[in-house]
Amino acid sequence: xxxxxxxxxxxxxxxxxxxxxxxNIRDLAGKPLIAWTIEEAIKSKYIDRLIVSTDDExxxxxxxxxxxxxxxxxxxxxxxxETPGIDPVLHAISKLPGYDYIVNLQPTSPLRNVxxxxxxxxxxxxxxxxxxxxxxxxxxxxxxxxxxxxxxELKPVIGGNERVLRRQDxxxxxxxxxxxxxxxxxxxxxxxxxxxxxxxxxVMPKERSIDVDTYLDFLFIETILSQAKLTDEEQ
Numbered sequence: 001x002x003x004x005x006x007x008x009x010x011x012x013x014x015x016x017x018x019x020x021x022x023x024n025i026r027d028l029a030g031k032p033l034i035a036w037t038i039e040e041a042i043k044s045k046y047i048d049r050l051i052v053s054t055d056d057e058x059x060x061x062x063x064x065x066x067x068x069x070x071x072x073x074x075x076x077x078x079x080x081x082e083t084p085g086i087d088p089v090l091h092a093i094s095k096l097p098g099y100d101y102i103v104n105l106q107p108t109s110p111l112r113n114v115x116x117x118x119x120x121x122x123x124x125x126x127x128x129x130x131x132x133x134x135x136x137x138x139x140x141x142x143x144x145x146x147x148x149x150x151x152x153e154l155k156p157v158i159g160g161n162e163r164v165l166r167r168q169d170x171x172x173x174x175x176x177x178x179x180x181x182x183x184x185x186x187x188x189x190x191x192x193x194x195x196x197x198x199x200x201x202x203v204m205p206k207e208r209s210i211d212v213d214t215y216l217d218f219l220f221i222e223t224i225l226s227q228a229k230l231t232d233e234e235q
Contacts, residue, residue: 008093016081023212031066052069055073131194131196133200
């Protein structure tokens, strides 16, 4: 609990990933991808119950092997490519009611740690916000981004006459990193989204904000983890 508020954490992991087949249980630096999230979430002093929501029996077995509860198998209609990400969360809430806060942890953010999870939750509670989501600063400002017309004309994504040509002159812009979503349960049930006008952002460093979507992402993160291991061994 945090204060006197109970917390349910959900790790959504469907079996039908397309970009990288069986992504959620694919090996990443010696353990299944989903295990990185399970291990960090288990460490949290605030999470009262941690579950994996999946439609896949193999993923469920792997989650249990790494110490996570799988109290139900998600219906297949909630695990399609076109299924909105909020639907499995709302389904889990309906199955496990009574918690004050919901924490949604995508398994595709393996570098996110328990400190990130707890600080995001703390910020949400401290500011009495309805929801708080993790963000990270962008590499390139949107002032440098354009639509391309059928005639290959460049149309700026951000309108206006003022151009920002130097990175130093651009204001800091943040993007969702997909790592942590926190919300008050009743508010989430009513809005059916973690993102609304009153959502606040929790800033995470770029080095822990990498989202796994492709084979290249796996290779990149494995390189980071291998280098971190070597550094630890040298110290």
